[in-house]
Amino acid sequence: MSSTVAKALSLLNYFSESEPEIGLSELARRSGVDKATVHRMLAVMCDHGLLEKRGDARLYRLGAGVLRLARVRETAFPVSSVFQHSLDTLSAEIGETAHGSLIAGRALATIGVSESNRGSRVSLVAGEILPMHSTASGMVVLAFSRPEFVDRALGEPLVAKTSRTVTDPNIIRARLQEVRLTGYAEADQTNEDDVYGIAMPVFDTDGTPAGAIAVAMPAHRMTNELRRHTISALFAEADKLNFGIGGRPPAEFRAAAARFSPT
Amino acid sequence: MSSTVAKALSLLNYFSESEPEIGLSELARRSGVDKATVHRMLAVMCDHGLLEKRGDARLYRLGAGVLRLARVRETAFPVSSVFQHSLDTLSAEIGETAHGSLIAGRALATIGVSESNRGSRVSLVAGEILPMHSTASGMVVLAFSRPEFVDRALGEPLVAKTSRTVTDPNIIRARLQEVRLTGYAEADQTNEDDVYGIAMPVFDTDGTPAGAIAVAMPAHRMTNELRRHTISALFAEADKLNFGIGGRPPAEFRAAAARFSPT
Numbered sequence: 001m002s003s004t005v006a007k008a009l010s011l012l013n014y015f016s017e018s019e020p021e022i023g024l025s026e027l028a029r030r031s032g033v034d035k036a037t038v039h040r041m042l043a044v045m046c047d048h049g050l051l052e053k054r055g056d057a058r059l060y061r062l063g064a065g066v067l068r069l070a071r072v073r074e075t076a077f078p079v080s081s082v083f084q085h086s087l088d089t090l091s092a093e094i095g096e097t098a099h100g101s102l103i104a105g106r107a108l109a110t111i112g113v114s115e116s117n118r119g120s121r122v123s124l125v126a127g128e129i130l131p132m133h134s135t136a137s138g139m140v141v142l143a144f145s146r147p148e149f150v151d152r153a154l155g156e157p158l159v160a161k162t163s164r165t166v167t168d169p170n171i172i173r174a175r176l177q178e179v180r181l182t183g184y185a186e187a188d189q190t191n192e193d194d195v196y197g198i199a200m201p202v203f204d205t206d207g208t209p210a211g212a213i214a215v216a217m218p219a220h221r222m223t224n225e226l227r228r229h230t231i232s233a234l235f236a237e238a239d240k241l242n243f244g245i246g247g248r249p250p251a252e253f254r255a256a257a258a259r260f261s262p263t
Numbered sequence: 264m265s266s267t268v269a270k271a272l273s274l275l276n277y278f279s280e281s282e283p284e285i286g287l288s289e290l291a292r293r294s295g296v297d298k299a300t301v302h303r304m305l306a307v308m309c310d311h312g313l314l315e316k317r318g319d320a321r322l323y324r325l326g327a328g329v330l331r332l333a334r335v336r337e338t339a340f341p342v343s344s345v346f347q348h349s350l351d352t353l354s355a356e357i358g359e360t361a362h363g364s365l366i367a368g369r370a371l372a373t374i375g376v377s378e379s380n381r382g383s384r385v386s387l388v389a390g391e392i393l394p395m396h397s398t399a400s401g402m403v404v405l406a407f408s409r410p411e412f413v414d415r416a417l418g419e420p421l422v423a424k425t426s427r428t429v430t431d432p433n434i435i436r437a438r439l440q441e442v443r444l445t446g447y448a449e450a451d452q453t454n455e456d457d458v459y460g461i462a463m464p465v466f467d468t469d470g471t472p473a474g475a476i477a478v479a480m481p482a483h484r485m486t487n488e489l490r491r492h493t494i495s496a497l498f499a500e501a502d503k504l505n506f507g508i509g510g511r512p513p514a515e516f517r518a519a520a521a522r523f524s525p526t
Contacts, residue, residue, distance in 0.1 A: 005271045005304060009311040012332060020339030041268060048272040049367025050332075054468060062336035064474070065367035067343055067374045069275060069313075070333030072390035073325035076283030080330055102327035104312025109331035127335035205317060211327070 007033055008041040012050065012062070013107075017125045021059035079210075080111055082244040086213060086237045087114035093233050094215050094226075097122040100202075101130055101137050102211035106152065108138055111211070122195050122216040131191065133172055134161045136199035137212035139185035143176045144201050144209045144253060150176070165190045183256030184231055189219050196222045200234040203247035210247055213237060232262040270296055271304040275313065275325070276370075280388045284322035342473075343374055345507040349476060349500045350377035356496050357478050357489075360385040363465075364393055364400050365474035369415065371401055374474070385458050385479040396435055397424045399450035399462035400475035405435075406442035407464050407472045407516060413439070428453045446519030447494055452482050459485045463497040466510035473510055476500060495525040 011027055024042065028035040042060055045051040049065025074080050083100040090098035091114040100112040110128045115121055132138035132153045142150050150173075158167040166172055179185045187197040199214035215230050235257050242249055249257075274290055287305065291298040305323055308314040312328025337343050346363040353361035354377040363375040373391045378384055395401035395416045405413050413436075421430040429435055442448045450460040462477035478493045498520050505512055512520075 005268055005307045006310065008268045009307065009313065012311070015332070015335055017335055017338045020335065044268045044272065047269065047368045048275070049370060049372065050272065052368075061340065062332055063367055064336075064342070064365035064372060064374060065370070066329060066332035066336055067365065068367055068370075068372035068390045068392070069278070069325055069329035071374065072278055072280055072283065073329055075280045075389050077324065079327075102330065104326055104328035104331055105310045105315075107312060107328070107331075109312065109327055111327060111330045111334065126338050127331045129331070 004041075007031065008045060011038070011041060011045070013129070015062050016129075017127055021057075021061045023059050027060070079245050082241065083112045083211075083213070084114070086241045086244075087112050090114065090213065090215055090233055090237050091116050094217075094230050096215050096217035096221075096230075097124065098213065098215050099124045099137075100211060100213045101141075103141060103209065108132060108135075108141055108211065116217075120218055120221075122218065124216070131159065131161065133158045133167065134165045134187065134191040135214075136185040136187035136197035137214045139172075139175065139179055139187065140199045140201040140212050141209045142172075143179035143185065144203075144250065146208060161191045162189055162193050164188065180252055181256060181259075183253055183260065184234060186227075188222075194219045198227070198230050198234065200231075200238045201249075201253065202238055202241050202245065203249045203253070205246055205248055207248050207250040210245065213241060228262060231260065235260060267304075270294065271308060274301070274304060274308070276392070278325050279392075280390055284320075284324045286322050290323070342508055345504065346375045346474075346476070347377070349504045349507075350375050353377065353476065353478055353496055353500050354379050357480075357493055359478050359480035359484075359493075360387065361476065361478050362387045362400075363474065363476045364404075366404060366472065371395060371398075371404055371474065379480075383481055383484075385481065387479070394422065394424065394454065396421045396430065397428045397450065397454040398477075399448040399460035400477045402435075402438065402442055402448035402450065403462045403464040403475050404472045406439045406448065407466070407513065409471060424454045425452055425456050427451065443515055444519060444522075446516050446523065447497060449490075451485075457482045461490070461493050461497065463494075463501045464512075464516065465501055465504050465508065466512045466516070468509055468511055470511050470513040473508065476504060491525060494523065498523060 014022055028038040049063040051060050052063035053060050087098040087100050095116050097115045099110055101108045101110050108130045113124045130137050132142055154169040160167050184200045195216055196219040197214050197216040199212045201209045201212050204210040277285055291301040312326040314323050315326035316323050350361040350363050359379045361377045362373055364371045364373050371393045376387045393400050395405055417432040423430050447463045458479055459482040460477050460479040462475045464472045464475050467473040
């Protein structure tokens with residue numbers, strides 16, 4: 001039973017900004033489920049507004065139902081808008097692209113971006129799913145997550161996104177220890193060439209991570225001064241953001257923040 | 264198979280702005296599915312980020328995954344933002360609340376609202392599902408929809424929302440004929456006491472309705488002059504909106520628009 005629902009819902013993961021419309025055969029191929037079954041699953045999801053098929057087109061896309069669900073959630077729990085304010089502050093202060101992500105089930109989803117207005121900047125796609133092991137945001141989320149969550153994330157195949165990506169779970173676990181002590185993570189071209197990211201976790205009411213805020217810049221622009229300025233700004237914004245969303249940083253994170261000296 | 268997926272997805276419909284968090288027992292009671300099965304369905308939906316359970320709370324709410332899906336859809340097909348612009352124009356011009364809705368599967372979901380700034384005004388909830396038979400928006404959507412869509416909508420139990428709601432499918436069908444000729448629908452307190460709504464359809468690329476735009480005002484403020492002004496403004500905005508979203512109004516609607524005389 002559950003596996004059928006899981007298979008159907010997994011189909012939603014294939015839709016992204018770079019691939020907003022996908023056909024039946026392609027969805028069957030990627031999910032490894034036979035075409036007839038995928039077709040029935042898609043029909044049910046269209047019926048419930050999660051997907052839609054426009055006109056005579058043979059392609060499926062996300063339906064207006066997802067807009068409704070997002071409105072309901074955002075009206076009741078305005079997290080996106082609170083994040084956006086922090087991201088705008090961060091990108092204005094640092095002059096680089098800031099982005100925010102939230103844990104959505106097993107994934108970490110980008111839910112807000114504020115791009116710097118410099119010609120050379122890091123561009124992010126809204127709605128993108130961030131790998132846990134190769135991004136600074138993923139690493140701060142893992143560092144403060146429950147062991148089951150970490151085990152599951154590191155138990156999946158870890159893709160080498162660049163030549164610098166660490167894919168050995170033992171080395172990643174050692175790094176997570178370090179991130180717990182510092183309160184932030186850095187990703188020096190481990191997810192994308194020439195992109196340097198620094199991230200900080202934001203928390204839920206129960207002290208587990210809700211997501212992360214991060215600043216991403218072209219790696220060649222990184223200096224010691226910029227690095228400390230960015231970490232300092234992230235600590236300040238994470239504090240405000242936790243307050244705004246009612247998040248409670250655990251003692252470990254508060255200790256890390258207290259240890260940080262901006263000079 | 265499909266019915267399990269359908270049951271699971273139906274659980275999402277219970278979440279609304281007025282009820283953003285719901286417990287397991289309540290979801291089981293409303294869906295008529297046993298608690299153990301609902302629990303498994305909820306676990307799968309949490310796993311995929313459509314729902315989430317915060318901290319030690321026993322309540323479920325919509326997950327951050329819906330924010331991701333909405334971003335992906337809106338970035339690829341920016342319909343919400345185009346609607347919002349039209350709604351803001353309408354409410355500024357008429358001085359009453361304007362709202363927009365999109366067909367999401369079998370339902371009609373409010374995806375945008377622009378409230379008038381008058382002390383006495385109609386308030387709408389973002390994310391609300393509009394009944395087809397008792398709202399002006401529902402009636403314009405049905406009037407231009409394929410027969411199967413109308414049969415299914417009118418085949419469901421039709422709730423008398425006020426003492427003025429028409430619940431007889433035959434009378435509703437006769438009214439739909441009239442709406443096809445005029446191009447707009449009016450709901451004089453048929454969905455809510457003292458609320459008068461006027462709506463117009465917007466179309467998809469294939470000429471079927473994508474949704475509706477509407478103006479809603481306190482019924483006691485309605486005058487013949489305001490009525491004609493509203494309809495005229497709706498025709499103008501529907502035209503711009505169809506252009507903006509690439510919608511193609513069918514010949515019947517274009518004929519209705521040509522017949523309308525604003526004086």
